[in-house]
Every structure is written in structure tokens, then in C-alpha cells.
Amino acid sequence: MADIIIKNAYVLTMDPDKGDIESGVVVIEDGIITEVGSSTESTAEKIIDAREGVVMPGLVNTHCHAGMTLFRGYADDMPLKEWLEDHIWPAEAQAGDEDIYGGTLVACLEMIRSGTTAFADMYIHMDMVAQAVEESGMRAALSYGMLDFGDTEKADAELKKGTEFVREWNGKADGRITTMYGPHAPNTCSRDFLIRVKEQAVRDNAGIHIHVLETEAELDHMKENFGMCSIHFLKDIDFWGPDVLAAHCVWLSDGDIRILAEHKVNISHNVISNMKLASGIAPVAKLLSAGANVTLGTDGCASNNNLDMFEEMKTAALLQKVSTMDPTVLPASQVLEMATVNGAKALSINSGMLKEGYNADIIIVDMKQPHLSPAYDIASHMVYAANGKDVKTTIVNGKILMEDHEITCLDEQSILERMKRISKNLVSRINS
């Protein structure tokens, strides 16, 4: 007997061999999708009638700092350097285990509510982040954000911390948690340190998550110090490969785009964060036509200011269209691919499609609403008309984390109460 059968659903499989199914079933057993479309199986522990709903793969947020929900709305309307150095980093220095744990739980609630089933995170106090992810039921690729600023003692300590985290948590939480190395960026980490991180990641067979060319200031810094941009600099030290997840990638030349595509680097496009910090417009249409694996991420809540991947999809499409003055770039189906299939590939997880043998990471979107009516083209609706609040059911690894808008895995009220308490205490510590 199956664990879950979802029936009477419009199934947006994202599987190119199968396409959409007008009214079909999805069968789940032991955390895995065992059938899609039709089934001889009619009994299950749990039957979900998804009439007037769209069943699709959960969205994959490939660049997040989940604990930064703590700083949602805390420092807005300024450029990256001032925002990080004068506000966020001093605030993070005051945050403790309890704060990051509580902030991450709020992020998980927000993601589950808005249809994200997996995310890549780079942050601090990562044991607490991992613990929160484990409890939430979500899937995540976690990394400790390492910075050395050219200080060799700090480099040793940071790499030690990063390595311990990678080794301790990889494969934990029934395999829902995987780990990566997280060197912060080419302008905050030294050349030697980046070389050491790459070697260590190769030894540990782990991926690398890094910010790259988010701002023009980084481009100027790299040119001044190394006579080349970050993309060429990282090529020079053999850093690039399909194991790397590069966030932002805004300030790219055509040559940079070729390098990223050739080395099969995974790119996380963080359109809303880049717009809010006025960092710039990433050449996403060009990256995609060069064959690069472009995915979507929200970045942290202090530069977005939410974790709604539906907003991210719509904004990504619209900004590329207007910035290239070409309405045909990033059509809805391609944007959906970025948020599902491409994201799963970047995280090396077997999710992102509704297909036999894939992880049962699935969401159901409630279509019986004025803003989704009528429904000619479901992909169009998911990108241009829907938002995170339309997600009514979220399943990760075959477990229901939210059903009919009701969170089933976490105690939402107590997490929100805790956030009130810790954020108040944190701000009073920062201000004293």
C-alpha cells in the first residue's frame, strides 16, 4: 500500500518526457514518487483530493541566509557595502545560537507556506541552522559562511569550522541535509584561502557556495588587486566546476558568461535582492542562451524582504524583459524550470520534477481563486499570477509539512512568539 496518493490533480510534472497531465495522480511511497499520471494503486495511508489544484514540484531556493529573517526590515534602502559593514555584520556579531535557531525556524515556516521545499543556505551558527532544518522537515544544502580578509590565523579557524560542519551534517535528517563549503566572496576571502577551500571541498566531495560579482565595487576591487575580474581570477585558481554554486553573478562580460557555461557552474540569480540593493541586472537571458545552469534564490530576508519564490520568478521574468527590451526572453516555462529542475540540479538533489524515482518534494497550489481564473496556461499562472500564499499543501521527502494551509510539522505560534522575544532582545543588545 502506498503512503500517499494525490488524485484528481492537474499535474505540472516539469518532466519533458511527460508534460502536463490534465487530471492525474501522484503516488508516494517511502519518500519517493512511485507513479505519475495514472495508477493501479487505489489504497494509501493518506489520499489527497487535489481537485481544483495544481500539483507541481516544490520550488528550490538556491541562495538564502535563512537566519536573516531576524533582520527583516532592520536596515533598508542603502547599498551593499554600507548595509553589510555598518549594519548587518555588527548585528550578526551580537546574534547567538538561540537567535539563529529561532530565525531559521521562521524562515522554514515561511518557505513551507510559500511552496519552497529545498534551499541552499550560507550562514553562521550553522549547527543551529541544521537543527532547525532537521526539525522543520525541509531539505537543504547548508554551508558555513567563511571569511578570512587575508588574515591567515582567521583562515585556519574558518576552514576548520567549515570542515567540521561539512563532515558532521552531510546526509543527516534522513538525507534531507547535505553540506557545502561557503567561502563568502572573492573580495572577502584571500586567494590562498580560496585555493585551500577548493582543495578541501574536492577531498570531501562537497560542493562550494559563494557570492560572485554581486556589485561593481567587487569588480573594481578585483581589477585593482589582481588585474582581472572575479570570474577570470577564479578560473586562474581552478576553482570553477559543476560543484560550484555562484550567487548573484551580476557584473559579467560576454567572456565571463562563456567561462561559467563551459565550466558548468551553477548560478543563483537573486533578482529582488539585486534590485533592492541596486547592485545591478544580471545577464540572465545571455547566461541561459550560453547553456549555463541558471537557478533562482531569494538571498536573505534583510535584502528581499521575504522568501517567496513566486515573487522571485515573476520579478526575474519581468526585469529581463524590460532590461533587454525583448518580451520573448525568459518565458514562463523557462522561469519555472529555473525554480525547479535547474535548482535541484544545482543542489545535486533528485527533486525538481514529478517523475518516478524522484524525491517526493511536492506542492499543491489552490486554483479556485479570482486571481487565477480563468486558467488557459498553468505555467503562465504560476509565474505571472500566483503568489506564495496560494500554496495550500507542501510535502517534502514524502512527509506532509503543510496541509490545506495548516502547518503540520512545526508549532507555528510558538515559533512566532519566540521571534518576537529574541528579536527584541537582540536589538536591545545591538543598541547598548
Ligand SMILES: C[C@H]1O[C@@H](n2cnc3c(N)ncnc32)[C@H](O)[C@@H]1O
Ligand atoms: C554569510 C554572510 O553573508 C552575508 N550576506 C547576506 N546577504 C549578502 C549579500 N547580498 N551579499 C554578500 N553577503 C551577504 C551575511 O550577512 C553573512 O554574514
Ligand SMILES: [Zn+2]
Ligand atoms: Zn547572499
